[in-house]
Amino acid sequence: MITICFSKISGIRNLHIGIFFCFAMGLLSCTKEIGGDMTYPEKANEPQITQYTPISGGSSTEISLYGSNFGTDLAKIKVTINEKEASVLSSNGRVITARIPQNAGSGKVKLAINGVAYTYKQNFEYGYQTVVYTYLGSTKDNVDGDYVQAKLSGPRYLKWSKDNMLYFVEEGASSRDNFAALRVAANNQVSTLLNASENPLFERLRAFDFSIDQNTLYLSNDNNANGSMGFGKMIKSSGKYSNLTALSATAGLTAVTTNPVTDEVFVGIYSGGKICRLKSDGTLEQLFAVNSKNVNIMDIIFSPDGQTMFISGAYNAHSVYRVPYDLAAKRFGAVHVLAGPNANTTGNAIGNGESARFNTPAQMDLDQDGNLYVADRKNHCVRKITTNGTVTTYAGIAGTSGLQNGNALTAKFYEPEGLQFGPDGALYVADTWNHVIRKIVIE
Known part of the structure; x- marks a missing residue:
């Protein structure tokens, strides 16, 4: 009787452990991009991007990129528009401000922090002026x-x-x-x-x-x-x-x-x-x-x-x-x-x-x-x-x-x-x- 009861308890415990393990593995296997521009970090201190504004403009337009864990060291931050590098003006860790380069053209907005790249889903529309x-x-x-x-x-x-x-x-x-x-x-x-x-x-x-x-x-x-x-x-x-x-x-x-x-x-x-x-x-x-x-x-x-x-x-x-x-x-x-x-x-x-x-x-x-x-x-x-x-x-x-x-x-x-x-x-x-x-x- 005692043996049978122990086996049941062990089975329940193993089931719980198995469910928890599967859930944890599921979290670890999530991709960085979740719906639109929203990303969730694998670790608590990893960068997270949300959105940027404006989504259109011309040369010298200042663009703000929102998120968290960006850091404030501008030397470690790179922003590109249609693969052309923008001038990074400032960062407070949550908002990065950059200036659109001349003749950038329309295309993807990419943010790199310490060499790790994050791509926004929304393309930037470049307008000539x-x-x-x-x-x-x-x-x-x-x-x-x-x-x-x-x-x-x-x-x-x-x-x-x-x-x-x-x-x-x-x-x-x-x-x-x-x-x-x-x-x-x-x-x-x-x-x-x-x-x-x-x-x-x-x-x-x-x-x-x-x-x-x-x-x-x-x-x-x-x-x-x-x-x-x-x-x-x-x-x-x-x-x-x-x-x-x-x-x-x-x-x-x-x-x-x-x-x-x-x-x-x-x-x-x-x-x-x-x-x-x-x-x-x-x-x-x-x-x-x-x-x-x-x-x-x-x-x-x-x-x-x-x-x-x-x-x-x-x-x-x-x-x-x-x-x-x-x-x-x-x-x-x-x-x-x-x-x-x-x-x-x-x-x-x-x-x-x-x-x-x-x-x-x-x-x-x-x-x-x-x-x-x-x-x-x-x-x-x-x-x-x-x-x-x-x-x-x-x-x-x-x-x-x-x-x-x-x-x-x-x-x-x-x-x-x-x-x-x-x-x-x-x-x-x-x-x-x-x-x-x-x-x-x-x-």
């Missing part, structure tokens, strides 16, 4: 150096050469106490190519352009601000432009461009809105005036096929014009208003054609689709004009000055006057009174 950065410069001065240390006085006009060097004109004025120069940026170094204090030919360079072969650099000088040259050139030798030579003493030349097909050189005269061609004997041949309103020319450029000239006019017009050019006959057609009131009326209204408003439109450039971009100087922004004349604000807040990077429509400029697309497809802007050059990219 237009973003403004500071490319070079800092505070006002005229100091050469690398892109961080260099200081600019007031960049007004800029252009890229075919060998990927960025040339730009500094402000200048009616006194040699103001720094007036032609400078160049390349390989993370800014250097001064021409300085008005060392050359009696110019005091207020306004614009420049290259010949098709890039061996000649043409420059216009507003010699109403002094300096004996109105228009001149430099020749490239050993990879550097030198020996500035005067070609004309005509006053008030504020714009210059070369036709990309014929290599003809044209200049714009500020007062009277006159367009002239440089003749082989060095004289200027007047071709036409933009209109009868004494428009003040700020910039002239050609379309890549050489068959259209675009003209930006400031005072007395505040408009952008389009003029056809016959390459065979070498003759311009009638002037058409592309956008703006064609009158001495300022504003910042977006719209089509003559309903749009500018305030001192300056340097222009075209994108690959034929859209025109204009530095709208006193509106503190960059405008975009489509081929049919529709004007929108591309970057900056029209009518509001400041210095702020970030999303293009919340970024701020201070009287930007120059712009051109670079070899990388980004739009570079001479932000005159912020004393810097900005870069606008889609990423």
Whole structure:
């Protein structure tokens, strides 16, 4: 009897032990991912992920990853978006903050702690946006150096050469106490190519352009601000432009461009809105005036096929014009208003054609689709004009000055006057009174 009772008790005990053992083994065999992003640790101190926010965004978006046991040593934490590493900004052990990298694309969000990876079930949706950065410069001065240390006085006009060097004109004025120069940026170094204090030919360079072969650099000088040259050139030798030579003493030349097909050189005269061609004997041949309103020319450029000239006019017009050019006959057609009131009326209204408003439109450039971009100087922004004349604000807040990077429509400029697309497809802007050059990219 005693033996039988012991056997029963032993059986019950063994059954209980067996049930407990199976339950324990079941727990140990659980996977790390349970329903959505929720994970349970194998050990009490292992990381656990729950969710992250936001689940969509663009470059520089800050993302928060929630959970526990993350630790606070950032060197042991790695976050990737679509296999591209994000910058880890902070961790308090329960929340990790990271910044989405440029051009990350959409994909999995992964978190690694001490080399152990955890993958969130929810994919991150990457959205492209237009973003403004500071490319070079800092505070006002005229100091050469690398892109961080260099200081600019007031960049007004800029252009890229075919060998990927960025040339730009500094402000200048009616006194040699103001720094007036032609400078160049390349390989993370800014250097001064021409300085008005060392050359009696110019005091207020306004614009420049290259010949098709890039061996000649043409420059216009507003010699109403002094300096004996109105228009001149430099020749490239050993990879550097030198020996500035005067070609004309005509006053008030504020714009210059070369036709990309014929290599003809044209200049714009500020007062009277006159367009002239440089003749082989060095004289200027007047071709036409933009209109009868004494428009003040700020910039002239050609379309890549050489068959259209675009003209930006400031005072007395505040408009952008389009003029056809016959390459065979070498003759311009009638002037058409592309956008703006064609009158001495300022504003910042977006719209089509003559309903749009500018305030001192300056340097222009075209994108690959034929859209025109204009530095709208006193509106503190960059405008975009489509081929049919529709004007929108591309970057900056029209009518509001400041210095702020970030999303293009919340970024701020201070009287930007120059712009051109670079070899990388980004739009570079001479932000005159912020004393810097900005870069606008889609990423």
